[in-house]
Structure formats: C-alpha cells, structure tokens
Amino acid sequence: MKYISTRGEAKAASFVEALLAGLAPDGGLYMPQTYPRFEPATIANFAGAPYKDLAAAVSAPFIGDEIELPALEEMIAAAYRSFRHPAIAPLAQLDTNLFVLELFHGPTFAFKDLAMQLLARLIDKVLGARGERATIIGATSGDTGAAAVEAFAGLGHADVFILYPHGRISEIQRRQMTTVRADNVYAIAIEGTFDDAQARIKAMFNNPALRERLNLCGINSINFARILFQAVYYFTSAGVLGAPARSISFVVPTGNFGDIFAGWIAKRLGLPIDRLVIATNSNDILKRALESGRYSLKNVQPTQSPSMDIQVSSNFERLLFEASGRNGEAIDHLMMQLRQSGEFSIETAPLEKIRAEFDAYSATELETTHEIKRTWQDAGYLLDPHTAVGVSAARKLPSSKSPVVVLGTAHPGKFPGAIAQALGAPEPPPEALARLLKREEKFWLLPNDQAEIEHFIRARSAQPTQTAHER
Numbered sequence: 001m002k003y004i005s006t007r008g009e010a011k012a013a014s015f016v017e018a019l020l021a022g023l024a025p026d027g028g029l030y031m032p033q034t035y036p037r038f039e040p041a042t043i044a045n046f047a048g049a050p051y052k053d054l055a056a057a058v059s060a061p062f063i064g065d066e067i068e069l070p071a072l073e074e075m076i077a078a079a080y081r082s083f084r085h086p087a088i089a090p091l092a093q094l095d096t097n098l099f100v101l102e103l104f105h106g107p108t109f110a111f112k113d114l115a116m117q118l119l120a121r122l123i124d125k126v127l128g129a130r131g132e133r134a135t136i137i138g139a140t141s142g143d144t145g146a147a148a149v150e151a152f153a154g155l156g157h158a159d160v161f162i163l164y165p166h167g168r169i170s171e172i173q174r175r176q177m178t179t180v181r182a183d184n185v186y187a188i189a190i191e192g193t194f195d196d197a198q199a200r201i202k203a204m205f206n207n208p209a210l211r212e213r214l215n216l217c218g219i220n221s222i223n224f225a226r227i228l229f230q231a232v233y234y235f236t237s238a239g240v241l242g243a244p245a246r247s248i249s250f251v252v253p254t255g256n257f258g259d260i261f262a263g264w265i266a267k268r269l270g271l272p273i274d275r276l277v278i279a280t281n282s283n284d285i286l287k288r289a290l291e292s293g294r295y296s297l298k299n300v301q302p303t304q305s306p307s308m309d310i311q312v313s314s315n316f317e318r319l320l321f322e323a324s325g326r327n328g329e330a331i332d333h334l335m336m337q338l339r340q341s342g343e344f345s346i347e348t349a350p351l352e353k354i355r356a357e358f359d360a361y362s363a364t365e366l367e368t369t370h371e372i373k374r375t376w377q378d379a380g381y382l383l384d385p386h387t388a389v390g391v392s393a394a395r396k397l398p399s400s401k402s403p404v405v406v407l408g409t410a411h412p413g414k415f416p417g418a419i420a421q422a423l424g425a426p427e428p429p430p431e432a433l434a435r436l437l438k439r440e441e442k443f444w445l446l447p448n449d450q451a452e453i454e455h456f457i458r459a460r461s462a463q464p465t466q467t468a469h470e471r
C-alpha cells in the first residue's frame with residue numbers, strides 16, 4: 001500500500017515511510033492510496049473474534065508485505081498484554097440502544113493507549129531492523145503524552161521528548177509522564193500554553209536540517225498508523241451489536257478529529273455505520289463548520305474535558321481531502337487561507353458530502369456536569385467528562401432503531417475534579433492511579449524558547465543519524 005499526501009505535493013510513501021515521518025514533507029497528512037474492502041460475509045465472521053485477531057485482520061491490508069504477518073501479530077499481542085480487561089474494548093449498556101465503548105482499560109486510562117502501545121512497538125521494530133535511532137517528539141495537553149511515555153519507555157531505538165504546558169494539565173496526567181523511570185524519556189514542562197508547545201514542535205518539523213539530523217518522528221494523530229489502529233474497535237463493537245446485519249451509529253468525543261476519522265475509515269472498509277456524530281465541548285469549531293460551512297478559529301476555552309480543548313482539528317484535513325475528491329491543490333489552498341486569515345469556507349459539494357455522514361452536537365460545561373450526574377443516578381455508571389460530552393450528544397440525536405455507541409475515551413478516575421463537581425463527592429482513584437501520587441517526579445522546566453528547547457533535545461538524543469551512518 002502506498003500513502004499520498006492531502007496537499008498533493010509530496011511523493012507517495014510506503015507504510016513504513018509514512019509511519020516514521022508522521023507528517024508528509026509538504027505539510028500534508030498521509031492517506032492510503034486506495035481502501036481495501038471487507039465483504040459482509042467477512043465482517044460477519046469478525047463478530048465475536050478476539051480483539052487481537054481483528055487488529056491484525058483490519059491493519060494487515062494497509063501494511064502489506066512491509067511487515068511480516070507473524071511479526072505484526074506478535075507486536076499486537078504484546079501491545080494489548082498490559083490491558084486490564086480481557087476484551088480490551090468492552091461495551092457497557094446505559095439504556096435501550098445506548099452503549100459506551102470502554103476504551104480506557106490500557107495503562108494510562110485513556111483511549112490513546114489502544115493505538116500508541118502498538119505504534120511504539122512498530123516504530124521501535126522498524127528502527128531496529130534498519131539499524132537506526134529516532135527522536136520522537138510531541139506536544140500534549142495530557143493524554144497523548146502520557147500514552148507515548150508509557151509506550152516508548154525502555155524501548156531500544158528511540159528517545160522521546162514530550163512538551164507539555166507547565167501548570168496547565170491535571171496532576172494525574174502530569175504524574176503519568178513524570179514518574180516513569182526510563183533513560184530514553186524526557187517530560188519537558190514549558191513556560192507557555194499547549195499552543196506554544198505545539199508551535200515549538202511544528203517549528204522543529206519545519207526545519208529540514210534538524211529533522212534529518214535527529215531523525216524526527218511525530219506521534220500525534222497526524223500519524224496515519226494511529227488512525228488505522230483506532231479503526232479496529234469500531235469493528236469489534238459493531239460486531240457485538242449485530243453488524244453487518246444491523247448498522248450502528250457512533251458518537252465520538254472529538255478534539256483533533258482523529259478518533260472519529262478512524263470511524264470514517266471503518267465505514268470505508270465496509271462496516272455498516274449509520275451516523276458518525278461529532279461531540280464537542282464549548283470548543284465547537286467543528287459543529288460551527290458543519291452548520292455554517294465556515295471553518296473559523298476562535299480562542300480556546302479551558303473546560304473540564306481538556307483533551308478536547310483544541311482549536312485546529314488537524315485530522316479534519318483528511319475528511320476535506322476525501323470530500324473534495326482528493327484534490328490536494330484545493331486543500332493546500334484552504335490551509336493557506338487558514339494560516340493567513342484564521343478561516344476558510346467549505347464549498348457546497350464537499351459540505352453536503354460531509355453532512356450526509358456526520359452530525360455534530362456540543363455540550364456546555366453545565367450539560368456535561370448534569371450528564372455525569374444523570375447517568376450515575378439512572379444507570380449507576382460513572383462517566384468521565386469527555387465521555388459525558390458524548391453521552392449528552394447521544395441523547396440529542398433523533399431516535400432511531402440503530403444502536404448508538406458512545407466512545408468512552410477516558411476513565412473517570414483520571415478527572416476527579418469534574419466528578420466531585422457533579423456528584424458532590426470525589427470518587428477514589430483506581431489503585432494504579434493512586435500509586436502515582438506517591439512516586440517521585442522528574443521533569444525539566446524550560447522557557448518557551450525555540451533555541452533552548454532544540455538545544456536541550458539535541459544534547460540528549462542519541463545522535464541518530466550518526467549511528468545510522470556508522471553502521
């Protein structure tokens with residue numbers, strides 16, 4: 001399988017090239033050149049299969065012969081071994097036709113583990129086979145950094161540098177990064193916001209000399225492999241609920257549009273999905289874009305669902321690319337407008353295509369708090385604030401016969417403040433999170449300064465290109 005860029009300029013890449021680069025050299029996002037398609041009979045056979053088997057079946061056609069199937073299966077098995085639930089992603093029922101897909105049974109208690117555990121092993125394996133080292137860099141508002149640190153800690157061929165905004169993430173999220181003991185992992189607090197952290201990372205990627213010298217690799221959801229591995233749980237959950245005979249609707253708490261785009265991919269692969277519902281907090285750029293056709297930036301408002309406090313939904317570019325008939329030139333133009341004026345208009349034809357498959361609802365802070373309380377009282381089920389935004393959206397959907405699955409993106413124990421606010425009393429954190437509160441922290445505090453951050457990373461990454469040349 002070859003991968004092409006949404007901006008149409010970069011040359012086609014192999015799976016491994018797209019995996020190691022993350023972002024395409026023209027600034028675009030990699031997309032598969034074609035989509036494999038699973039027949040209904042195949043999807044029927046998927047129903048009830050172990051998660052690991054489906055992860056291999058769904059991802060193998062995208063990887064082709066670049067990684068041998070037995071090696072892929074071995075990495076999949078290792079990736080999900082640390083999960084606390086045998087089903088990996090079990091369903092919980094809240095009401096008639098209303099379900100939560102629990103994606104928080106991995107080591108860091110948020111859905112990012114499902115793709116990151118596998119991504120880290122794949123990257124490490126490929127680097128090892130090539131005799132290379134890479135420098136993994138990322139910015140985080142909490143969950144991505146925790147998942148990356150946990151997944152890459154102790155792996156042999158990569159050094160990991162995660163930038164997070166000092167004092168602006170939750171204590172548990174911070175401790176998940178700062179209490180991991182591994183020589184190849186660096187949690188860097190910067191004196192700035194998440195947007196500053198992301199700007200520092202983007203500037204590093206836009207510096208070709210640095211990119212080459214450090215063999216930079218990006219692990220945000222711009223990396224197509226992450227999206228691919230997230231498509232798997234749409235298949236497992238739909239199978240349990242009767243697909244392909246029944247079609248299923250999914251509601252996805254959305255920030256960077258990665259998780260819900262994985263649902264769109266699952267649909268392209270043949271899974272009968274009825275509606276794909278974007279659920280946002282008050283940072284509702286996607287809802288406004290679907291309604292008005294204008295994608296227009298506003299300031300980020302901090303909410304109790306911080307992992308969705310995002311202004312630029314990077315993966316929306318992938319959907320625009322598909323909806324515009326894969327017109328890379330048009331996408332390049334829209335992204336230039338966004339950089340210059342902070343907004344762009346979506347043309348009528350692609351907008352109608354998007355509206356035919358997606359709905360969008362947003363929840364206010366008050367609605368989120370009410371939803372946590374209501375679901376606790378009615379169903380005895382504790383929602384984290386991100387999943388609560390999703391359940392709130394699910395209740396706003398026009399009634400239909402298809403089951404509605406809300407993606408449960410984080411464990412409530414990760415957000416004790418929001419739970420205490422909704423229920424009037426804090427919920428004691430799970431043992432594994434409580435343990436973090438006692439461990440010693442290690443992190444580096446740096447100013448929000450490009451040169452200082454680059455100097456720090458260059459001094460500590462193990463000179464990957466030199467290693468590659470000495471081989």
Ligand SMILES: *Cc1c(COP(=O)(O)O)cnc(C)c1O
Pocket residue numbers: 110111112143144221253254255256257258259260307308386409410
């Ligand atoms: C990352 C995250 C989201 C948003 O997912 P995207 O793929 O960025 O849309 C939602 N909820 C939680 C808990 C997250 O960590």
